[in-house]
Amino acid sequence: MSREKLHRILNDLLQPQFIPDGCPNGLQIEGKDEIHKIVTGVTASQALIDKAIDLKADALFVHHGYFWKGEDACLTGMKKQRIASLLKHDINLFAYHLPLDVHPELGNNVQLAKLLGIEHIENLESGKLSIALKGRFAAPLTPVALAERLKQVLGKTPLLEQVQKPLISTVAWCTGGGQKYIDLAASQGIDAFITGEVSEQTIHSAREMNIHFYAAGHHATERYGAKAVGEYLAKHHDVDVEFVDIANPA
Structure with a gap:
């Protein structure tokens, strides 16, 4: 083309x-x-x-x-x-960049949700375009079980800041560098927050607002939007597409 x-x-x-x-x-x-x-x-x-x-x-x-x-x-x-x-x-x-994060079918956030089995997806922010999302698991998970699921899906052991809640039913997430959304997630009573990166203050938010926090890797959480767009192009248009993953521990 x-x-x-x-x-x-x-x-x-x-x-x-x-x-x-x-x-x-x-x-x-x-x-x-x-x-x-x-x-x-x-x-x-x-x-x-x-x-x-x-x-x-x-x-x-x-x-x-x-x-x-x-x-x-x-x-x-x-x-x-x-x-x-x-x-x-x-x-x-x-x-x-952000257009690929927020696309409702092919975006990084929705693609990660599909891989993790998150259902009933909604915007975390109200009244405007929401970069972060929230949803539920079909069955509650322990904090360690969610960490293991992230490891299996992403091929990377996440950083976990575990708090007192024994089970996780609700979750919010933002791929990449979305750690700033943890406070908003916690204010809505959500059990856990997943993103790619961690900042020093993020851990204090997790502990003081009683929300499990997972930093699963900026690169690891954002592999799937570009891959999904490529698959869409190959399926609907006459073009050869190949996804290449350049390993990055960050």
């Missing part, structure tokens, strides 16, 4: 114009006019770019792209090398 058609499909699917963000969403680096092979992944790192080159990809689709608000705009060092590699091999870079 043409680059313009793919860009239109992605924008129609992810609706970035309705979601304020700290980076440009959509086509960030222009490459070939015609796209036959797409590589999807979490972050447009040099390792992912090198793999896309090896696979002769015409486009990369990622969650974490470039040109973040407040960063140095100069193309030097690591950023220069990454962009030079894309331009040299004429590879398009498509990146969608």
Whole structure:
């Protein structure tokens, strides 16, 4: 398909114009006019770019792209090398940040919920677009059992701050760096909160507001949106798509 058609499909699917963000969403680096092979992944790192080159990809689709608000705009060092590699091999870079987190079917948060068996999904925030979600497990879990489920699903042992509640029925979550939502989850009486990262104050919130907390990895929790979008493109459009997971312990 043409680059313009793919860009239109992605924008129609992810609706970035309705979601304020700290980076440009959509086509960030222009490459070939015609796209036959797409590589999807979490972050447009040099390792992912090198793999896309090896696979002769015409486009990369990622969650974490470039040109973040407040960063140095100069193309030097690591950023220069990454962009030079894309331009040299004429590879398009498509990146969608918050639009990929919040998509109701293919987004990072919904995909993680499916993998963990979370049901009755609702927005955690009311009255506006909600980055974080909340839901329930079909049967209550012990805190350790939920940690084990996270480990089995994500292939990574989560950090667990366990509190006094013996069972977890309700859960809220936000993939990636969503630890700030723990206070809102606790204020709604939710039993546990899952995200990718932890801050020093997060542990105090968990202890003092009596909510189990899990930091399961920024990368680990955000693998599934890009993968799901790739599977959607392969199913509904005539294009070859391959998901590449570049291991990251963070």
